[in-house]
Amino acid sequence: MPPVVNSVDPAQGPVSGGTTVVITGTGFTGATAVRFGSVNAASYSVSSGTQITAVTPAGTAGPVPVTVTTPGGTSNATVTFTYTAVPPTVTGLSPSSGPTTGGTVVTVTGTALTGATQVRFGSVNAASFSVVSSTRITAVSPAGSPGAVPVAVTTPGGTSAAAPASYFFYTGAPLLTAISPSAGPAAGGNTVTLTGQNLLDAVDVRFGALSATLETASPTEITVRAPAGSGLVAVTVTTAGGASNPLTYAYVAAPVLNTVSPSLGAAAGSTVVVLTGTGLTTATAVTVDGVPVGFTVLSDTRITAVVPPGPVGDAAVRVTTAGGTSGAVIFQRVAAPGI
Missing domain, CATH: 2.60.40.10 (Immunoglobulins)
Structure with a gap:
């Protein structure tokens, strides 16, 4: 005689499948197939002549008959399992920004993503997408305008709602x-x-x-x-x-000073000197004992500068350029001759 199915517990589950159900009835010994609609169970085990444990395959929203087949025939189709459509959610994007030209490979994480039929960035379809698992999709961003747009995933269960974590930011090129x-x-x-x-x-x-x-x-x-x-x-x-x-x-390159000419002058007056060296073109300052003085760049190797009055003795003359500050050349201030 064919088996009889009396009940299925639980009697509903997601369209993604994977629900473990207990089927009760009679005549289950030697069962050769368990079907949900026209699709074989993902797996099943016969616990006894009155009980089978099975795992639902993926399905489409709505009720389907649960049947058991044994050498004696196939059971009645009056007990059903209802596939429920769970809308997807988007809980994260990585990266969450990219250029307005598109082409960014984005990992979309969430729930109930299996069977996705569409991924949108704002109102524009992703350039391409691949469902990796029920919690992950890889999508390529299309071109867009600067600003933020929600990324939405559509499955047989519906379309995900916009949430703070679902926004992708299009950034203009610097x-x-x-x-x-x-x-x-x-x-x-x-x-x-x-x-x-x-x-x-x-x-x-x-x-x-x-x-x-x-x-x-x-x-x-x-x-x-x-x-x-x-x-x-x-x-x-x-x-x-x-x-x-x-x-x-x-x-x-850092400037180099080789000579100052003349190398001495009266301590009581100003002396115009010529500084020679290398790397002097971009000179931004000439200092005498750390005090900035007037100067004119003549070439990459020559600068004229004015050494102001100061105390008798040696004065350090340096040049600063975009490349740094040179070492010092010495200008000697001398006292006026006595009468």
Whole structure:
């Protein structure tokens, strides 16, 4: 005689399947199949002639008959299991921002994601998506406009609701408009200010191939500590929105002073001197014993400066450029001859 199914407990479960149910009835010994509708159970075990434990397969929303087949035939189809459609939820995005050009691979985490038929960024379909598990989807962001949009997942159970953790932020590409100073010492370590737009979320600032140390950031200004380098390099900023346009930065060798001519003068008056050396083009200051004095850059190897009156004795003359401060050459102030 065919088996008889009297009840299923529990009598409902999610469309994703995986619900363990206990089927009670008679004539279950030697069962060869347990079906939910037309689909075989994911697994089952015959506990006795009156009880079977089975795991539901995936299904579609609504009731389906539960049947047991034995060598004696197939049971009645009057007892049903109801598949319930659970709407998906989105509980996180990683990363949660990307460029307006799209193309960001985003891991969407949540619940009840199995069977997803659509993933949207705002009102636009994802460029592509793949359901990894019931709690994870990998999606590629489409192009969008700067700002935040909710990411929504649609399954047979419905469409996820917008929540704070479901928002994806489209970031405009950073734009650089100025760099100050535009030159610095080959040893690096100096502070450089970059101005522009969309700079707040900078993840990397590069001087050529080397990353600078980020100190402060705002939407329109970044300060960094320059790395060591040489020659002319392109400075770029990278954010979630992409890489900026380049600005040019020049690494300058430290200045060297070789001579001062004349090397002595009256302590009571001013003396115009010529300083010779190398790396003098970008001179920003000439000091005599630490006091700034007037100067004129004649070439990369020559500067004229005015040594002011001062005490009798040696005075240290130095030049500061974008590359740093030179060593000192000595100017000697002498007393006026006595009468």
